[in-house]
Amino acid sequence: GTGLVQLVGAGPGELGLLTVRGLRAIEAAEVIVADRLGARAVLDQLETERGRPLDAEIVDVGKHPGHHAVPQEGIIALLVELGRAGRRVVRLKGGDPYVFGRGGEELAACRAAGVDVEVVPGITSAISVPAVAGIPLTHRGLATAFTVATGHDQIAELGGGRDHTVVLLMGVGTLANSATTLARGERGAGCPVAIVEDGYGAGQRVTIGTLGTIAAQAARRGVRSPAVVVVGDVVRLSPYAPAELAVD
Amino acid sequence: GTGLVQLVGAGPGELGLLTVRGLRAIEAAEVIVADRLGARAVLDQLETERGRPLDAEIVDVGKHPGHHAVPQEGIIALLVELGRAGRRVVRLKGGDPYVFGRGGEELAACRAAGVDVEVVPGITSAISVPAVAGIPLTHRGLATAFTVATGHDQIAELGGGRDHTVVLLMGVGTLANSATTLARGERGAGCPVAIVEDGYGAGQRVTIGTLGTIAAQAARRGVRSPAVVVVGDVVRLSPYAPAELAVD
Structure with a gap:
């Protein structure tokens, strides 16, 4: 099958401020590539509210204490690889993908690689x-x-x-x-x-x-x-x- | 009982770009005071998706062809009156209430009148x-x-x-x-x-x-x-x- 990468804005880190479309994308995803505190916090709140883990595999590319974040080139390579493998991928970003979120770069890279990609706006911090x-x-x-x-x-x-x-x-x-x-x-x-x-x-x-x-x-x-x-x-x-x- | 006025950002006019908290507020409201094309469009899409009307009474204060919009003072007076009457009210505004949405004025007026009021951010156009x-x-x-x-x-x-x-x-x-x-x-x-x-x-x-x-x-x-x-x-x-x- 053909993969899909959705660049989803997680908002400021509160589940209630995720969009309806963002929530549906997360629930339908096979892989979630999450960065930043805001994105990770939303996933945690969602799993708590559901009372069970999400179906998707979660790849955390943000900074942790004592660990560096995955560099932007690595994130882009991962998205392209997953998309080419036919996976349904959510790239979950804090705030809005198009406000200091480097969403434009990820969109362009996916498109250049022939991977279907779309942006789901989020509430910017x-x-x-x-x-x-x-x-x-x-x-x-x-x-x-x-x-x-x-x-x-x-x-x-x-x-x-x-x-x-x-x-x-x-x-x-x-x-x-x-x-x-x-x-x-x-x-x-x-x-x-x-x-x-x-x-x-x-x-x-x-x-x-x-x-x-x-x-x-x-x-x-x-x-x-x-x-x-x-x-x-x-x-x-x-x-x-x-x-x-x-x-x- | 005590009323509540929620100033909810409807986003740009697509149901999927409403927030989860905004959706829940609309579904729980007794009265929805809606303005602008964006807000009204979201309510229409929601009723279509549900297959039945919302429970709330909808008061449309936006501009229609041939009709003037309700002036801002009239909207504020309505919100205060409904809140004082103990109603659960959603004030649904296009975009975000705090970006050219005059949400600050409505918040201040409700607060001054002793009506509980809160802001639910939306996706700005x-x-x-x-x-x-x-x-x-x-x-x-x-x-x-x-x-x-x-x-x-x-x-x-x-x-x-x-x-x-x-x-x-x-x-x-x-x-x-x-x-x-x-x-x-x-x-x-x-x-x-x-x-x-x-x-x-x-x-x-x-x-x-x-x-x-x-x-x-x-x-x-x-x-x-x-x-x-x-x-x-x-x-x-x-x-x-x-x-x-x-x-x-």
Whole structure:
């Protein structure tokens, strides 16, 4: 038979935020190639809810403590091999396959190898992790656009003020630099910032400050990856915002 | 009893892209307050798949041909009234409640009125509609950040080049202006642009050109709302891209 590779977005790591189509793909899969904490967490929750293991063989290609992740070339080679062997494969990725998920590369490789492949969108952490902290990325009177970037990349050239929300993924390591850069522009040092660690996970924690204070706060609280950083006036809507920042 | 209002993101209008939690909320609701084409389409597909109507009463507050939409104040008043009456309510919104969905306003109003309220994220059209045209918002070597805005707002101050993807929602009416403005910057008139009309709907159609040509193409093809506009080198990955723009 002909194989099929489905690149499925697992969402932020909560079974309820998987899509209906993603769930059906997982239940029909023969092999699941899972990466990242979010994807693995969804499979664990699904098996708990079912009360029995999934039928599929699960290949875990994410990072483990003490182990390196399988490199991207290895993942692509595996998907192509499984697809050519006629297997029904789910490639389960945290968030959305097309938002910093390298889904485009995996799609292109499968297609070039003659393997049927499709993308099933997922809920990106860029939007859903701020949401779990009560922060909408847009809000009438507070924000009318948003930008998503990783770490420090492309922050320097980014225009806009506090009504243009900025979301940084994988931004903990470069937080001090990013905050300094963003504070230099129209946003200023008083612009509100939230860090949401381990969104939807057991270690979920929200830290709120300003571009001028956030790096010191993060150091003091020992903020760690995975975390999503949100910059802009929408942060004031969070129930975690201190009184001096909060919207009345 | 105490009421509950759930602000549920319906996704782009395909039942399979509703979340598991969103589906369960709809099935448990007593009243569903639905707006926009996307939300209504999902309910129709769900009733077709079940083979019988939903148990909930459906209140349609979206625009119909010849009718105005219920104004936002009226929707908020309805949610608060239903919640206070102890009803279990789903407020079903196209895309994600927190991305140009005015979910933050509805949440704040319910909370202020003492009505229990929660947000269930959905798949935003800003990401999933480009995806259905084969366009990832980020891609190694082609794009490392993306910005989502409506129409012409905040386009002028937006920095970045073709590796910073721009998504315009509700941008058909202002397309010519937006394209001219974006072409003035680092992106240039040759920067690829895609318009995806009626994503996931019966009238889905993809038009691809450049910032220099897209307004004339859109006029010639009679491009209409709802449509998502994507600007940047990622457009070259679409199978709809003409040979001279396509990535080899």
